[in-house]
Amino acid sequence: MKNTLFDLLGEIDDKFYEEALWENDPGAKLRPEKKKPVLRVPFIAAGAAAAAALVIMLAYKLPISEKPNVSGAANSNSISEGSSSLGPGAEYIGILASDIEECKKILAENAPGADITESRIMDINLDGKDEIVVLTNGGYGISVFSKNEDGISQTGHFAQGAAAEGPASLDMLYKFDKNGEKYWYYCASYNNGVFYGTYILGAVKFDGEEYFTENLLSFGTLYYSDLEEPVKQKFYRKGWDKTDIGLDGEHKNDIPREEFKALWEQYDAAPDFEELDLYGGEVIKEYDFGDGITGKLVGTGKIADSSLLLGETYYLGCKAVIDFNGTTLETGLTAPSVELSAPSHFTFKDIPNYNLRLIKLADGYILAFSYKPEATPEETTFFAVFDVDGTPTMFDSKLYGQVLNEINVLSYFSGEGADIGISFGVFLSDNLSVNGNTISDNEKGVYYTFDFDNIRTAMYAPDNYSFGYDFTTTKDGTAFEDEQP
Amino acid sequence: MGLTDSEIISMLWERDEKALAALSEKYGGYCSAIAENILENREDAEECVNDAYLRVWEKIPPEKPKILSAFIAKIARNAAIDRYRAAHAQKRGCGNAELIFDELDGVISGVHNAEDFAARREMINTINRFLKRLPAKKRTAFVLRYCCCESVQSISRRLGMNENSVSVMLSRTRNALHEQFKREGYNL
Known part of the structure; x- marks a missing residue:
């Protein structure tokens, strides 16, 4: 019966109640509705x-x-x-x-x-x-x-x-x-x-x-x-x-x-699925990020059912494996195949609509995995990588943004679906520039500022994260809605 | 023409009982709806709202709420949950309130010091910060569901979404809140 959170929610800031119940709606739209009577036909006591x-x-x-x-x-x-x-x-x-x-x-x-x-x-x-x-x-x-x-x-x-x-x-x-x-x-x-x-x-x-x-x-x-x-x-x-x-x-x-x-x-047909994990996965693509840093996109399972999903073989349980000057960093990649609710990590093979990049910023690296399957919103997953006591450390799989294409909502989610802010069309273009801890996507008109200090001091690798962001305007000059705290 | 919130608050400060009638006229409907969401009984809800007016009478003065609508909504909500708990002290119910408890169960389980004032205040601040950074639609859905105890069906109608989307959104928001508490050092 006792529910601490429920009780706490009774004491939150008034403005949230105000917003939910009244703001932009001085009339009736957002007021609580009167319930309609529900007719039930109880089984045992049916008269x-x-x-x-x-x-x-x-x-x-x-x-x-x-x-x-x-x-x-x-x-x-x-x-x-x-x-x-x-x-x-x-x-x-x-x-x-x-x-x-x-x-x-x-x-x-x-x-x-x-x-x-x-x-x-x-x-x-x-x-x-x-x-x-x-x-x-x-x-x-x-x-x-x-x-x-x-x-x-x-x-x-x-x-x-x-x-x-x-x-x-x-x-x-x-x-x-x-x-x-x-x-x-x-x-x-x-x-x-x-x-x-x-x-x-x-x-x-x-x-x-x-x-x-x-x-x-x-x-x-x-x-x-x-x-x-x-x-x-x-x-x-x-x-x-x-x-x-x-x-x-x-x-x-x-x-x-x-x-x-x-x-x-x-x-009913035989499953066309091959579990690759026993063999350490299969390398889908290899990358050379320079400075002696290399990376691999690896799938741990493969589905060859070409009747679905663009007629392509696709992988699930995908991960990025980065050789960071002798230190191997690894992280799962979330790339839903069709819907956001896809429970696993899918990546298509041999289609150009994804890209794994390692971008060097002033205080660390950002590993960015962008993907844009036709049927899904475009997304980019960000991972912070920086030096912790002399060891490159990856803050695993916790930052990614996505665009809900039908409403163009700005939204960032953590790797577990937790909303941590906003985003825009976050398939990073090739036209990027870096200034300090900011990645600017010059084609999109969006820039992302990563707060490494916050990540480093407030979070504990590999399970926690933080993410700072900022926006200027969209490509057409329209100002973004400011939903920042 | 109804009275403004400021006028009602002034009347309460002046101990003018007509303020209660004004409250009832202005906010009675939606206070009743909130209470009914929890109690699922119209008569109980009406009694509960009357309790809420009395609580308002006792709180103002000394308090002077900035947002009267939210102030009374929260009082009605808490009065309703008190009544609900009193009625279900011996056993679990099976109504909307229990479903909401179930949904919230586990989000901050393991927190044991919520009775301590300072700790409680800090937890509320955490929730406030979390809500502040949510997109408006998610925030509204969350508040309607867990503060006003609206059904998912009702929320979906208000927000023009299907019920499943609302449920998924609420689930994600709960998970995010859980993560927020963990990030802020709570041992959940």
């Missing part, structure tokens, strides 16, 4: 109204219409009221809308506290018989209930692990055969209006006993170990680093379901 709502939901909130029924399974869009084809074992009995109530009772025992956020009667098993599929919140995922002459029973669940307490939605996208096996694509999204949404795109099949899922992409809070790693591995392997993704939507990251299917099939 008659909730039950009625569920029945209505069943009647009207039906699965998205599928593509042509590849599997030949029964139409899942209707509520069955009679028997269907029989499988082995107990006789299948058609499901009634009222059976949902029984499912709720069962789920109350199996998953205490779970709320049903969506329910479907559909042939999830693709065996010609309908099941009841419910989406629950609180990490319980999707539960499946079957009905036979013995009654309703829970026969499985999948897509557990999404942390959510509020509204969730489930799209059973369409069914298809793959290598002779029948799958449903599904997309589950959760969003309680407070945390960001969690999205899972996956495929599920039923083997007669269990549900097997392949989670193809996720974003959000996944905390179950059985999901996190597989999702991440595939996420990395094929270069999927989109976030806030949806299907068939209007958001820029949304993709058509056909594309999703195609990507899923790519995932």
Whole structure:
């Protein structure tokens, strides 16, 4: 209950409250909104109204219409009221809308506290018989209930692990055969209006006993170990680093379901990834900085999937290795391949849009790694290198700037994404000049002043850093917005 | 025509109870919204705002806030959190406030001397410095979320961003604040 930071935030400078709530907005725009009442349908304590709502939901909130029924399974869009084809074992009995109530009772025992956020009667098993599929919140995922002459029973669940307490939605996208096996694509999204949404795109099949899922992409809070790693591995392997993704939507990251299917099939291919770390990485490019200082751009992993990302082989886990007159300095390089959220370090091979430079300033060196892949904002990562007690020391991977290209925001981030100031189009041009501890990009009209004293005295290598900056005007003479402290 | 902040403050200094009505008229709406963000109950929020007016009455004089809107917003916020904690003293809740606590959890964990006045003041200064150097949009999102307890959804609407972007931005800002404390020598 006690949260020190929360308490401290109650005592911060008034002007920040003023700015957030009122400044530039003497009217209503930034005033706190009145909340709209939220209608919840608690699962355990659902009363008659909730039950009625569920029945209505069943009647009207039906699965998205599928593509042509590849599997030949029964139409899942209707509520069955009679028997269907029989499988082995107990006789299948058609499901009634009222059976949902029984499912709720069962789920109350199996998953205490779970709320049903969506329910479907559909042939999830693709065996010609309908099941009841419910989406629950609180990490319980999707539960499946079957009905036979013995009654309703829970026969499985999948897509557990999404942390959510509020509204969730489930799209059973369409069914298809793959290598002779029948799958449903599904997309589950959760969003309680407070945390960001969690999205899972996956495929599920039923083997007669269990549900097997392949989670193809996720974003959000996944905390179950059985999901996190597989999702991440595939996420990395094929270069999927989109976030806030949806299907068939209007958001820029949304993709058509056909594309999703195609990507899923790519995932199923053998990973085209080679781990290079065991061999010390692979040298991508070598540099001679003069004064006996040389450098190498090294990749520790390689992905040769040329279907993505400019058709180029690309490396991840990239690092710069500098031989500084006999002292080897090394630092990781962050160069997102597609999105800022890309979790690893990607660098393209054989494209000219990156450059590693070592620039000598009055009080030390700045190692600058600039990159400008087509699909990403241009960025430069800065590393301070200077002499500490006679030893060249690199302040590792903590300074980089980037331009968010759509809004041209001036922003600097630390290596871990921490915002430490501002920036501009920071792909350093070739037209640089140095004066004291300032690097001027004469083409961009920007200069960067590095406060080595501050770095040296206030920070501890290699984990800390500081960065001073200053701006004059842009190339066209426009003054920069001053966001400096 | 409503009273200006200066006029309201003067009335408070003169112990004129009409100042409270003026406060209510001018700032009641958004104080209620802040309190409701935390308490998630309109009636509790209204009671809390009344508590906040009383606190304002007790604080002015001797205080003379430069920014009355922020002054009362903070009082309403803190009154709401006091009430929330009193109501949830025995167990964790599951509302917006808890989510915010969770999000902030760990940013400065390990700091044990926050009750010491001087140390506390220094930590607030650290936060102020940090906020000062943030770009305005990030700062606004951070303050709305963690000071005014707005939902991400609400913030995203205000700032014209999607919720995910707001969440990522908040996450980065929290990380940056953590780094700031570390840089300033806190053992986190």
